Amino acid sequence: xxxxxxxxLALGLGAAALAFLPFRVNAATEDAIAAFTGGAxxxxxxxxxxxxxxxxxxxxxxxxxxxxxxxAILVLATGNPTxxxxxxxxxxxxxxxxxxTRIRLAGTQEVMAIAKMADGSFVKxxxxxKVTIGGCGG
Amino acid sequence: MISRRDFLQVSMAASAIVGASGFGNWxxxxxQQTLTQDQLLEFDTFGNVTLIHVTDIxxxxxxxxFREPQINIGVGEARGRVPHVTGADFRKLYxxxxxxxxxxALTYDAFSALGKEYGxxxxxxxVATVVNAIRAARPDAxxxxxxxxxxxxxxxxxxxxxxMVNVMNKLAPDAMTFHWEFTLGSERLLELVEELPFxxxxxxxxxxxxxxxxxxxxxxxxxxxxxTKIAVIGQAFPYMPxxxxxWMFPEFSFGIRDERMQEMxxxxxxxGAELVVVLxxxxxxxxxxxxxxxxxxxxxxxxxxxDALPEPVLVNDTIIIASGxxxxxxxxxxxxxxxxxxxxxxxxxxxxxxxxxxxDAEMTQLIDEQRAPYxxxxxxxxxxxxxxQLLYRRGNFNGTWDDLxxxxxxxxxxxxxxxxxxxRWGPSILPGQDITREDIWNVTSMSYGKAYRTExxxxxxxxxxxxxxxxxxxxxxYYQQGGxxxxxxxxxxxxxxSKPQGERISDMVHLKSGEKIDxxxxxxxxxxxxxxxGTEGPEIWDVVESYIRRQGVVSLAPNTSVVVNDI
Numbered sequence: 001x002x003x004x005x006x007x008x009l010a011l012g013l014g015a016a017a018l019a020f021l022p023f024r025v026n027a028a029t030e031d032a033i034a035a036f037t038g039g040a041x042x043x044x045x046x047x048x049x050x051x052x053x054x055x056x057x058x059x060x061x062x063x064x065x066x067x068x069x070x071x072a073i074l075v076l077a078t079g080n081p082t083x084x085x086x087x088x089x090x091x092x093x094x095x096x097x098x099x100x101t102r103i104r105l106a107g108t109q110e111v112m113a114i115a116k117m118a119d120g121s122f123v124k125x126x127x128x129x130k131v132t133i134g135g136c137g138g
Numbered sequence: 139m140i141s142r143r144d145f146l147q148v149s150m151a152a153s154a155i156v157g158a159s160g161f162g163n164w165x166x167x168x169x170q171q172t173l174t175q176d177q178l179l180e181f182d183t184f185g186n187v188t189l190i191h192v193t194d195i196x197x198x199x200x201x202x203x204f205r206e207p208q209i210n211i212g213v214g215e216a217r218g219r220v221p222h223v224t225g226a227d228f229r230k231l232y233x234x235x236x237x238x239x240x241x242x243a244l245t246y247d248a249f250s251a252l253g254k255e256y257g258x259x260x261x262x263x264x265v266a267t268v269v270n271a272i273r274a275a276r277p278d279a280x281x282x283x284x285x286x287x288x289x290x291x292x293x294x295x296x297x298x299x300x301x302m303v304n305v306m307n308k309l310a311p312d313a314m315t316f317h318w319e320f321t322l323g324s325e326r327l328l329e330l331v332e333e334l335p336f337x338x339x340x341x342x343x344x345x346x347x348x349x350x351x352x353x354x355x356x357x358x359x360x361x362x363x364x365x366t367k368i369a370v371i372g373q374a375f376p377y378m379p380x381x382x383x384x385w386m387f388p389e390f391s392f393g394i395r396d397e398r399m400q401e402m403x404x405x406x407x408x409x410g411a412e413l414v415v416v417l418x419x420x421x422x423x424x425x426x427x428x429x430x431x432x433x434x435x436x437x438x439x440x441x442x443x444x445d446a447l448p449e450p451v452l453v454n455d456t457i458i459i460a461s462g463x464x465x466x467x468x469x470x471x472x473x474x475x476x477x478x479x480x481x482x483x484x485x486x487x488x489x490x491x492x493x494x495x496x497x498d499a500e501m502t503q504l505i506d507e508q509r510a511p512y513x514x515x516x517x518x519x520x521x522x523x524x525x526x527q528l529l530y531r532r533g534n535f536n537g538t539w540d541d542l543x544x545x546x547x548x549x550x551x552x553x554x555x556x557x558x559x560x561x562r563w564g565p566s567i568l569p570g571q572d573i574t575r576e577d578i579w580n581v582t583s584m585s586y587g588k589a590y591r592t593e594x595x596x597x598x599x600x601x602x603x604x605x606x607x608x609x610x611x612x613x614x615x616y617y618q619q620g621g622x623x624x625x626x627x628x629x630x631x632x633x634x635x636s637k638p639q640g641e642r643i644s645d646m647v648h649l650k651s652g653e654k655i656d657x658x659x660x661x662x663x664x665x666x667x668x669x670x671x672g673t674e675g676p677e678i679w680d681v682v683e684s685y686i687r688r689q690g691v692v693s694l695a696p697n698t699s700v701v702v703n704d705i
Contacts, residue, residue, distance in 0.1 A: 052393045053616040056379040062349050062391075100349075108639075130617050133605045134380035134669055 029076055029083040029112075036074045036087070036114060042122045047073070049113045049125040055105060058131035064100035067115035067123065073099065074116075078126075079109025107131050173239055175495050179271050184484040185474030186364035187413060188276040190269055192311075193284025193441035194463035194563070196318075197294035197302050199505045201258035201492035202565035202580070204464045205530040206446065208246045209702070211635055214613030216423050221445035221460060232448050243466070243489040244446055250528045253568050256491065260465030262305055263497035263505055264490045268468050269309060270498060276472075278363045282370060283311040284441030284461070285419045288330070289318035290563050292579035293512055298326050301508035303334075308504055313337040313359055317375035317382075317419045317442065321585045324387045328354055339372020339417060341402050346391040357402050366413060366475045369406035371435075373399065373418040375442055377619045381609075383586050385671040394420070394616055396428050403434040412478040415439065421620035422460055429453035436480040437471065442620045444532065444562045448487045457483060464565060466490055516576040521686040524693035529567040531581060534610065535700045536625045539564055539581050542694060543678070544627020546685035547664040551591045551675075554648060555599065556627035557665035560606065562620075573686055575679075582666075582679045589666045589675040597657035600643055603631065608639040629655065630699030649699060 033042075047067035055061045065073050065088070075085040088099045103111070112126040212222025223231055225245050234240045242252035243259065272279050287306060288299035299322050306314075313336055319327055331338045331354060341357035344350060351357060358371040376394045378387070403414050414435050418425050421442040429438055430453055438458045446462030450471075461469040467487055474482040509516060523529055531537040536544075540558045547556035564581035567573060594602075602624065609619040623633075632645040646655035655661070666678040686692060 050397070053614075054377055054380055054619070056377075056384060056391060056393075128617075130608075130612075132380060132609060133602060134377075134609075134619075 026079070026083065028081075029078045032074070032076055032084055033114065036116070037122050040120075040122055042114060042124045044123060044125070046117070046123045047113060047115045047125045049111065049127050050100075051111050051127040051129050053128070054130045054132060058105045058107070060102045061105055061129060062100065062102050063111060064098065065113045065115075065125075066096075066098035067113075067117070068097055069118055070097040070115040071118050072116045073097070074114045075101075075103070076112045076114070077103055077105055077109060078112055080104075080106050105129055105131055173491070173494055175267075178488055178491065178494060179268060181272075181275070181470060181472070181484070181486055183275045184472035185482065187366050187368065187473040187475050188272060188279035189415060189437065189439065189469075189471040189473070190272055190279050190281045191284065191439040191459055191461045191469040191471070192265065192281070192465070193419075193439070193461050194286040194444055195262070195283075195302075195465045196286055196290030196463065196563040197288065197583075198260055198291065198464045198565065198580070199262050199293070199301070199305060199508065201261035201264070202464060203249075203253050203258055203568055204260070204466050205249045205528070205532060205566045206244060206246050207533040209534045211534055211611070211702075212423070213611045213635060214615075216426070216615065220447055220451060221422050221443070239491065240448075240489070243491070244448065249530070249566070250569050253566075257493035259492055260490050261492050261497060262309065262465055263499075263501040264492055264495040265465055265468055266309055266498035266501040267495055268488055268490065272470055280313075280361060280363060280368065280370070280415075281309065281311040282415070282417045282439055283314040284417055284439055285314060285316045285374065286318045286441065286463075286563070287314070289321065290580065290583055292516055292576050292583060293509055295579065295583045295585070296512060297508070298322055299330055303330055304508060305501070305505055307335060308501060311336050312361065313339050313370050313372065313417060315339050315372040315374050315417050315419050315441075316343070316355075317378060318584075320378055320387045320390065321382050323585065324389055327387065331355070337370070337372075339370065340374035341371055341398055342376060342392050342395040343372075343374050344391040344393070346389055349391070352390060358406055360406070360409065360411065364475075367410050368413045368415060368475075369403075369409070369411035370415045370417055371399065371402050371406065373416055373420055375419040375620070376424070381619045381621060381669075383669040383671065386585065394424065394428070396431050399428065400432045400434075403432060407434055413437070413473065413475045413480055418442075421615070421618065422458070423615035423618060424620070425458050426451070426453055427615045429456040429458060437473070437483075439469070446487060450483070450485050455480075457485075459485065461487065463563065516574065518575045519572045520575055520578065520683050521573045521689055522691050523567050523569050523571050523573060524691050525570045527569050527693050529573075529692070531564040531566075532562055532622075534560075534622050535702065536697050538694055538697075539566075540625035541627065541697050542686075542692060543582070543666075543682055544625060545694070546682045547589060547666070548628050550681045550685050551589060551664035552662070553591060553628070553664035554650070554661040555594075555629045555663045557602075557663060558625040558627070559667040560610070560622035560624050561667075562622060573692065575683065578679050578682050578686070582682060584667060586668065586673065587666055587678045588668070588673045589664060589678045589681045590668055590673050591662065591664045591675060593660045594663045595657065596646065596655040596659050596661065599629070599655065599661065599663070600646060600657065603633075603643045603646075604639055607633060607635070607642045611635045611642065612639070626700070630701075632701040632703060634703040636704045645701070647699075
C-alpha cells in the first residue's frame, strides 16, 4: 500500500495519541513541592487557577493564577516529565498577585498552583486538564 | 416569608395540578388518537413573557422521521436521571400510553409501525405555523435559536448555509448561538453572521490569539418585552476545536467558562435585567451542572445533545428546557416576571406532527425556492429499505444507518475495520421506503466528509475507543463532549461504561476472521469526518450512494457486536 500524506498524518497522530492516557503525579512533582514549601502544610482557598477542562491544543494550554496577598506562586504540570512550569514572584509594590501564561501538557493531568503567602503560609489549587484526540462531536 | 425558591416550587406544584406543563393534556388526547392542531397548540397564555425555543434543526427544512434513542446512558450523578431515561421507563415517568402519538414522538419502540400511522415530524413551514400562533397570543414573544441550524443537508452544503439563513430570517428569531455553523469555515461564518438581522451570541466565543471575548459575537443582549427587561446570554458549544476541525476556524477559542458566565449574569442583573435566560449549546448534563454552579439564571434553553423533555428540569432556582432536534419540537415557555424575579412558569413541548399541523404557505414557498435549483439531485432514488429494515442513528452505540455506512466503507474502500462518527443528527428511514440522495446527505453532509483509508495498530484502535468513550462516559459532565460513541464496523468489543479511561474497552474482535484484535498488528481502517487537515479520499456520501446503488434493497443483519456492561 502506498503511504499518502493523509496516512502519514494519521500514523503521526497514532504515535502522539499513545501518550494521551492519564498521567500520575510523579516523584519530580513531589520534589518540586517540597523545595517550594520546605515541607510546610498546604491549605486550600485564597488562590484561583483558571484552566480549561479539555485542552483545545495540548501544546499550548492557556492558564491563569490569582492569589491576592501572595509573595510567590508556583505552577506545576504534575504529569509532565519536567513538572515545573513557572514561579511568579511578587514584590511588595505589586498591584495584583496574578499571572497568566500558556503551557504544554504531555497528556491528561492535574495542573497545580501553590501560593506562598506574605505570612509564610501556603495554599494551593488544582485542576484536571484533559488532552484528547477529539472528533465525533454531535 | 416565602423565599423565591419556595415560590417556584409552589408554582411548579400548582402547575402540575392544573396540567400546566402542557404535556398532560396532549398525552391524554393523543392516547385517543384525536389530536388536532388546536389541541397541539392549546395554551392559556400566562404571566407577561413568552420564550419560544428551537434548536439543533440541522438544516431539516422538510418533514422527516426521527427515532429517539433506545440507549442513552447517564453516568455519575446523571445516572438514571432525565434525559437518560428511554422507552418504557420514559413513558412511565411522564404517563404516556404505549402506542400513542406522544409515545411515537418521544420514545423509540415500535417506531416503524407508529411512523406509518402517525407520519412525519418537523418541517420549518409547520414550525412557522406554530411560531405564528404563539405570536398571535403574545406578539412580543422572544424566539431563540440554539444553533446547529446551518448544517446537515444537501442544500445547506451546496448553498454554504444560505438556504437556512434565508428561511430562518423569515421565521425571525431574536437571537442565536452556534456550533456546526463554525464548520462552514471562519470566513463564510463571519460573512453570514455580519448580515444577520438578529443577535449572534456566545459569551464563551473567544479570540484565540488575545484570549479575550470575540469582537464578532455579543455575550448577551438585553430585550424589553411586556415591560420586562430580559437578558439573553449565549453559550456556544464549548468543545468545537476538539470535536470538530479547529483548523477551519483557527481564530477562535471556546470552553465552558462558567466563571465568566457568572460575571455576565451579574453584569446583566446590575444593568436591570429582571429575567436572565441562557441560550445554550452546552448539552443537557453540562447545563445541569452549570445551573448548580452559576447563580441567578432563571431559564436555560438547552441544546446540543438533542434531548426532548416534556417538562422542565428544576435545578435550584433555574429551569432547564430541552427541545429536541431536527425541527421535531418547539418549546413554549410562559413566565410571570414581577419585581425583578421569576415568580412562576408554564411550559409546553410542542411536537411538530407534520400531518396535523398545517404548513404556513409563505414559508413552504420560500423553502421550495431554496430547494428548486437542486431538486433533481435531491429527489433521485438510489435504493430502498427492505420491508423489515428501519434506518436510524440516534443512541449511544451503533444505529442501523451507521451499520450501513460502516458496511459501505468496508466494501467500497476494501478495509478490515470501519469507523463512523457518533454524531446525533440524521433522520430515520422507515421500512419499505425509497432512499433518495437527499436522505443520504441528511446523515452524512458536512464540510469535512472525506472518507480516509489508513492503517492503525490494534493498540491505537483501542486508544481511540477509550478516548471517545471518556468523552461520553466521564462522570464529570464538564469533561464530556456531547456526542455518542464512535461507530465501528467489522469489529466487536465489550464496554464497561463505569470504569475509568483506559479500562472500559475489552474483548476487541475482528469479526470476519473471528480473531482477537492484536495490539501489535496493523489493520486497514476506513472512516470519515477526520478532524485532521489534509485528509484525503472520496466524499462519504459518494461512498454510501455507490454502495446503496449496488445493494438496491438495503437489508442489514442485526448488529450484536457491541456488548455494553453495567448499564
